Amino acid sequence: MINRHIQSDLENRLFSGKAIVLMGPRQVGKTTLIDMVCGSRKDVLYLNGDEPDIRENFSDITSDELIAIIGSNKIVVIDEAQRIKNIGLTLKLITDKIKHVQVIASGSSSFELASNIKEPLTGRKTEFKLYPLSYAEMVKHHGLIKERRLLEQRLIYGYYPEVVTAAGDDARNTVNELADSYLYKDLFILNDIKKSYVFEKLVQALALQIGSEVSPHELSRLIGVDKNTVNKYLDLLEKAFVVFSLPSLARNVRTELRKGRKYYFYDTGIRNAVINNFASLAQRADVGAIWENFLIAERRKLLDYKRIRHKMYFWRTTQQQEIDYVEERENRFHAFEFKWNPSAKARISKTFTRAYPDSETAAISRENYEDFFDVH
Template sequence: MVKQANKPTVWFNADEADILEAFSSAVTSTQLIQLIGPSSQLVIIDEAQQIPDIGKKLKLIYDNRPDIQVIATGSSAFDLQSQTAEPLTGRKKTFQLYPISFGETVKDTSRLEAKRLLDSRLIYGLYPEVLNNPGQEKEILIEIAQSYLYKDVLQLDSIRKPSHIEKLLKALAFQVGSEVSYHELAQTIGNIDTATVEKYLDLLEKAFVIFKLPAFNRNLRNEIKKGKKYYFYDNGIRNVLINNFTFPEMRQDKGALWENFLISERLKFNAYQSRFVNTYFWRTHDKAEIDYLEETDGILYAYEFKWKDQKVRFPASFLQSYPEHQTAVVTRQNFEGFLGA
């Protein structure tokens, strides 16, 4: 399919059988350039991970026609990255597309409208198809979970027991905002060891379902040193896993909903603004804790997340041990600044 643009553009979808066959059969630079069209300057290949040796084929195009820009996309980022990493070293730039950000909804509508729909975003998340089909959010999220979490993810590493992944994701969904123990997760799932739990969690991170927040420790003896928390890239996925679409004010886990939303949205903001920060949570063995830390140029920025506006006292042990710090409490009344919106 050819699209009009500022320069000659051609778009291929490797889910199409004939396109997949054509790219699979093309093995030389001459064949590949003939396939994409010698006059093309921008080539887009969707679902590129379907094509065998796609990394080598892209390298051949680049090395022989560096004037052609190629954009390779794929819903299975783990497969795409693994197939392109080595052949395209030094020849590629990787972009990660997150679900729609809160800041993008502000630009698309208005600040007032985006805030008015905040509770809906906390429950149904921000996947494009969810946003574009109001009234069908549950059905769409269920389909996303079944077709991606329980299909594509399971195929990435030929997982033999899908029930283990399902139980693991549900356990993580119920533990958002809490420290995670591999040993406890293994016991919860049953008939699985901690090494396999770690392997599955790594797989789910690479598939961009969840991401990890490590514990910060530097000075204090009683700081948690190997702790970790896991969050979901999208609140809607988290809620479909626990089958709970009740709105926040009626829920006991609204604090976890709020925390997952803020940290995932901050991740998007940092990525889109090219803010290279180290991110953590902080906790000591005597239960002093801070929800979220960012470290930038030697300064620690400490954040507490609260559903309602209230006074918060940051732990004295943290403030004294790390004098180069700034603190803030993020609530529903002031969260836009934290999200760069």
């Protein structure tokens, strides 16, 4: 069993008087994590929002009905909670009226779950996000040397638990199945998206442009839908944990881009499955983009798991000066350039360092990438 970074934190929040909300993509191990947290306890009631009778019984339920259903159980786990109508009010009733019971709600669609719980559970919830496995988690699981040796495999096939534990060539089959079966499931179910082929073309376009600035206008021309639809779909993809975006940093330089945005995949294996390219890194022209995606996704996991408040950007000027990744923490910027080839020179723009003189800067390559996975 691979231990998850947030397990101890989640365990420490049990019976603190607040609902626990666990969000993340499908198939990243949310149910497994909850099972590990609950251990061998016999007083746990498991409910699944994918089941029709659970959705029916828990929509608009009263506190008396909840007490009867929960019985003597001390923990109530509601999986795929976003599928239950008015789930926020149900969680509020349990938290307020049945104080000795700990409720844990998990869901794979942050937008539905968050919108249904935000107002009812204000001040009554602790939120966690669970992502695909991380480099740090795998180092802890089987050691630094082995994980270093598997770096290329991780860049190609990603960190979904089923992929990591797959044997031999099964990794490719598994990540393809995950991409085909789960990538768009929540979006299609919850948003009644009819033109799935258009949606898939958009994801493919994003996959081919990781590390590059994305223009909704260009995407709309490419896939044949209006810009408003593109923006809607981009927003849904972020809220469903398929991709995340970085805005452009624009504070002190007149020529800084102010409206740009880059998109990255939470998992490079899913990205490669979308474009059906699992070639070795030596055969690829996009190795730099994959490396950049991998590093930024790992950094995001790290910061979120450690609950470090931060903002993430890229930086570029109209003169094409650029920095791959800029992180803002405690009112200070940390700028990074990424190079797959350790011998390639990485230069931090002097325009940036003059504009932001208190910034820390670094170049990250295969020789020092582990330093990037630790926040000093």
